[in-house]
Amino acid sequence: MDASLALPRLRFCDSLKAADDPALELRAGLSAAAASIAPKFFYDRLGARLFEAICELSEYTLPRDEQVIFDRHTADITQAVGPDCTLIDLGAGNCAKAERLFPALAPRQYVAIDIAAAFLREQLTRVAQRHPQIEMIGVATDFSSGLALPASVRAQRRLAFYPGSSIGNFAPLDARAFLSSVHAACNGGYLLLGADLVKDPVAQVAAYDDALGVTAAFNLNVLNVANRLAGTDFLVSDWRHVARFNETESRMEMHLEARRDLVVCWPGGERRFAAGELIHTENSYKYTRSGLTGLLHSAGYRNVRLFTDPSERFVVALAE
């Protein structure tokens, strides 16, 4: 039996639109002059597990830096937000970061939103079993073109939670548009946002090109996802993981580089790649404290408070 059925305070809502055709989007990205695959396609079940493994890597300090901040400042956050909030987790993944906030925040409702519907269902069901007192809603949706919440989400005291450095996947103007849509969806509430700070480029590249090759596997796995969703015939062994820091844009970039001249085919189309040609798979913009404050103000937020870890590698913003 589906374990979620035995949990009366847990509901799921599938808001993935038929119009969001992943095959069309993937094929269009591969056909563009500069080929690309959007990072939202990383997260099939294996991709979600590989991301969890990345978070354990010594090179990827981000989750530990962020946790230090939450350990130090959860009391400040709880005091500002107040009791009985509606905690809205954007790109919830395994829901672990939100769950760690439950004891202090004691949310009335927890809304976990993610594009990876099956993984979300599995993870949120486990979380709901551990916290039967909290009403929970799992929302499967793609929020890349703006956040829309189902009517079952409580309107009172909304706290949007966007941890990690997922905001860095958006180019600056898209980040502003996305945060404005979150602002509109949580009007009168708060935003708790994580962002990675600009740091030493060597450490930065190591964080995306670890010695064990876990990030390489995560990046390459997107080709398996494309094969499944778009009917492409990628051979993973034909491609190499590339991570580099783009200083001009202040962003880490991940690419996949063709190891030889090859052709990738899909129903109704194909794309020729020369050896060395790239598919751009992810940007991860790095912020300064003032840059992040400016972004939040431009998206409509006020009373921005910033919390950083002692090494100033990561920042968490709390904004009204």
Ligand SMILES: C[S@@+](CC[C@H](N)C(=O)[O-])C[C@H]1O[C@@H](n2cnc3c(N)ncnc32)[C@H](O)[C@@H]1O
């Ligand atoms: C980097 S992981 C972060 C997971 C977790 N919040 C954390 O910080 O550990 C990004 C998560 O966002 C989800 N995601 C990525 N793009 C999305 C989109 N456009 N709409 C909804 N969810 C998305 C992914 O499926 C994944 O679970």
